[in-house]
Amino acid sequence: MPDPVARSEPYILFELAGTSYGIPSRVVQQMEMVEHITPVPNAPPFVEGVVFLRGQVIPAINLRERFGFPKAPYNLRTRLIVVRAAGRTVGFIVDSAREFVPISTETIQPPPEGIAGLSGHYLAGIATLGQRLVLILDVEAVIGQGEAIPTPI
Amino acid sequence: MPLFSRRSDNALATEIAQMRAQMAQIVHSADEVNRIADQVTEGAAAQSRSLDDMVSGVNQMAASLKETAGQAESVATSTEELVSSINEMAASTEQVAGNATALATAVSQTAASIQQITASIQSITQAAQEMAASATEVNGAMTEMASSVKGVAEDTETLRGSINETATAIEEMSRSVQGVAANADELASAAEETSSAINEMAASIEEVSATAENLAASVEETSTTIEQMARSIQGVAQNANRINEAAATSATSATQLDRSIRSVAALAKQADETTRRVARDAVEGGSTTEKSIQGMGRVRDAMSQSASVIREMGRRSAEIGSIVDTINLLAERTNLLSLNASIEAARAGEAGRGFAVVAEEIRNLADRSAKATADISAIIKALQEVANEAVASSNEGLRVAEEGTRLAEGGLEALHKILNGVQETSQLMAQISRATEEQLVASQSVVSAVNTTAEQARQATVATAEQAKSAANIVQAVNQMRKISQQVAQAMGEQGRAARDIIKAAQSTMNLAAQVRKATIEQAKSTTQVMQAVELMRRSAANTTRAMSEQATAADQVAKESDRLMRVIAGVTKALNEQSAGANQVTSAVESMRRQADQVAKAMAEQARAGKDMHTATAVITRQIGLISRANREHSTVAGQLLNGLADVRRVADRNAQSAREVRRALADLLAQAQTFTGVMDRLGGNKVK
Numbered sequence: 001m002p003d004p005v006a007r008s009e010p011y012i013l014f015e016l017a018g019t020s021y022g023i024p025s026r027v028v029q030q031m032e033m034v035e036h037i038t039p040v041p042n043a044p045p046f047v048e049g050v051v052f053l054r055g056q057v058i059p060a061i062n063l064r065e066r067f068g069f070p071k072a073p074y075n076l077r078t079r080l081i082v083v084r085a086a087g088r089t090v091g092f093i094v095d096s097a098r099e100f101v102p103i104s105t106e107t108i109q110p111p112p113e114g115i116a117g118l119s120g121h122y123l124a125g126i127a128t129l130g131q132r133l134v135l136i137l138d139v140e141a142v143i144g145q146g147e148a149i150p151t152p153i
Numbered sequence: 154m155p156l157f158s159r160r161s162d163n164a165l166a167t168e169i170a171q172m173r174a175q176m177a178q179i180v181h182s183a184d185e186v187n188r189i190a191d192q193v194t195e196g197a198a199a200q201s202r203s204l205d206d207m208v209s210g211v212n213q214m215a216a217s218l219k220e221t222a223g224q225a226e227s228v229a230t231s232t233e234e235l236v237s238s239i240n241e242m243a244a245s246t247e248q249v250a251g252n253a254t255a256l257a258t259a260v261s262q263t264a265a266s267i268q269q270i271t272a273s274i275q276s277i278t279q280a281a282q283e284m285a286a287s288a289t290e291v292n293g294a295m296t297e298m299a300s301s302v303k304g305v306a307e308d309t310e311t312l313r314g315s316i317n318e319t320a321t322a323i324e325e326m327s328r329s330v331q332g333v334a335a336n337a338d339e340l341a342s343a344a345e346e347t348s349s350a351i352n353e354m355a356a357s358i359e360e361v362s363a364t365a366e367n368l369a370a371s372v373e374e375t376s377t378t379i380e381q382m383a384r385s386i387q388g389v390a391q392n393a394n395r396i397n398e399a400a401a402t403s404a405t406s407a408t409q410l411d412r413s414i415r416s417v418a419a420l421a422k423q424a425d426e427t428t429r430r431v432a433r434d435a436v437e438g439g440s441t442t443e444k445s446i447q448g449m450g451r452v453r454d455a456m457s458q459s460a461s462v463i464r465e466m467g468r469r470s471a472e473i474g475s476i477v478d479t480i481n482l483l484a485e486r487t488n489l490l491s492l493n494a495s496i497e498a499a500r501a502g503e504a505g506r507g508f509a510v511v512a513e514e515i516r517n518l519a520d521r522s523a524k525a526t527a528d529i530s531a532i533i534k535a536l537q538e539v540a541n542e543a544v545a546s547s548n549e550g551l552r553v554a555e556e557g558t559r560l561a562e563g564g565l566e567a568l569h570k571i572l573n574g575v576q577e578t579s580q581l582m583a584q585i586s587r588a589t590e591e592q593l594v595a596s597q598s599v600v601s602a603v604n605t606t607a608e609q610a611r612q613a614t615v616a617t618a619e620q621a622k623s624a625a626n627i628v629q630a631v632n633q634m635r636k637i638s639q640q641v642a643q644a645m646g647e648q649g650r651a652a653r654d655i656i657k658a659a660q661s662t663m664n665l666a667a668q669v670r671k672a673t674i675e676q677a678k679s680t681t682q683v684m685q686a687v688e689l690m691r692r693s694a695a696n697t698t699r700a701m702s703e704q705a706t707a708a709d710q711v712a713k714e715s716d717r718l719m720r721v722i723a724g725v726t727k728a729l730n731e732q733s734a735g736a737n738q739v740t741s742a743v744e745s746m747r748r749q750a751d752q753v754a755k756a757m758a759e760q761a762r763a764g765k766d767m768h769t770a771t772a773v774i775t776r777q778i779g780l781i782s783r784a785n786r787e788h789s790t791v792a793g794q795l796l797n798g799l800a801d802v803r804r805v806a807d808r809n810a811q812s813a814r815e816v817r818r819a820l821a822d823l824l825a826q827a828q829t830f831t832g833v834m835d836r837l838g839g840n841k842v843k
Contacts, residue, residue: 010495010499012492012496025495025496025499025500026499026500028496030493030496031489031492031493031496032489033485033486033489076478076481076482076485077485079489097492098488098492098516098520099492100491100492100495100496100499100512100513100516
């Protein structure tokens, strides 16, 4: 049954301000615990700074800040998800990220017309996982808005 | 005789016969006078005897009065003792009141009792005021007596004046008699002298008669006075009876008082026992409280131990928490690694499928591990909360235990205070018992004093009865005297008539009674004697006047003493008022002692009532004694007056007797002269006949 299999894709699920989000596993380069962030002068408020991973210097974006949620302190469950999209590598700081789930593309619906605006632009769709609702993030849109995201490379 | 003619001889014979007849008449009259003089002498003797009787009766009465006065004094003394006993008792009662004041838990009814005592004191004050009034009465009586004494003194003065007049008259008479004796012709002057002597005698008889009338009047007065005295003595007897009754009432009151004091003593004993029981309970409570303080200390120790144990447990659970955190970190890292493995496996495609499965299992294990550590964290957190609560509870328990200890110590202190209070109460109860003992002694002396008063009153009654009897004797003697003096007056009247007859006879023989001159000389001598007697009388009248003035001075002194007594009574009244004010203060002070010992109060009320009765009885006794003393003083005054009157009577009677003797002597001389005269006449007649 290549069909159903071919039409499902693994996602990394993460939590942000009580909501579950999903990003495709293929854009995720690696995941880390948030340990040491070096602040960068004149960066936009949602950029916490840069981290040095596997020989790369990566900007760390606070998604809470980016999505207009209040900031929260880091803890044991805070994660840095390193994604590579549109030729750029950035790190997303999220509340937690613990699941690696295959989601069938059939279950992903486009975002409703009502939620236009800023958040609407970042969503690729909404998936239902059992009883859970998972917002599928449009990673390229998040990165590609590219207002002031430093691009070290 | 050649000198006489026959006719003139005849005429002479006739004159001689006439003279003889007149001589015979004179002799007859003289005999009659002699007889009457005998009667007078007899009467005077009888009067003297009856006067003796009377004097002895009066003396007896005076002695009896003195005895009565002594008894009244001893009654007064025993009344004073009674009063002092009552005062002592009052002082003792005050002491009890003072103790009651100090006793914080004393009786409210005591206040009512003390108010009753206050009322009783007020009634005593009234009694004292009555006493003062009675003293005022005594004072008035004294003033009256003094004025009466002064009246007697004036009478005596008058008497002395009359005696002086008499003396002057007698002196004049003496001079006249001497003039007659010196100048008269032998016969004529003798007759004249005889005649004048007879005249003088008649005048003297008239005077004696007047004196006898005065005597009768004086006897009448004396008899009236004595009757008054007898009535007054009857009044005294009635007062003595009333004193007897009052003494009986006092005795009953004293017995009641004694009984009530005994019941107070019994109640005080009961209160003492109760106090002892309270003290025992307080001691037991103290030891129980000490035990509970010790238990509290043990509780505190245990609490602090358990608090430290719980703190240790909290510390350990914190350690466990840090271990759990480490486990949690490991679980998170495991999860992270498995996720990265899954990502790599997905990227490897089909080749990584098996690896992906392993990575997922690892992730599942890590998740379970994380879940378990989360559970452990929750449990440890709850445990720590419980431990904190336990520590807080232990601290609270510690605090409560300390507070309990403090409270128990406070209770112990309070118990000590109670114990002290109970001991104080016990001491006060002992003082009350002692005071009650003293009251018992005082009431005993009150009873004995009252009995003494009753005995004295009885004796006074007996003495008064004797006095009444002797007064009756005196009345009898006075009546007899009255009769005798009336007889004397009658005899004197007869004597006067006879004297007038003599004067008639003497006038006709005046020319012939030459030798009467000798009698005149005798009379002059008698006059001198009379003058001596009058001088004596004058002296005794002066003495009497002096004695009367001394008596007046004494009466003034008595009045002064009476004033002083009034002042003393006023002082007593003032002191009683102060006492009353003090009692009022005590009443207000005792207001606070509301809650205990109704029975004591009742007993105190009985006591107060009995004391009040006693006070009333004492006041009655004092009043009665005052009446008796006044009556006694009046009696003494009357007796003195009576004695004076009797002395006057005796003097007058003596004078009468002396005059009667002189009349008799003069008559004897007259008879001798008459006989000589008759002899001369006979000789004269014989010569003529021859």
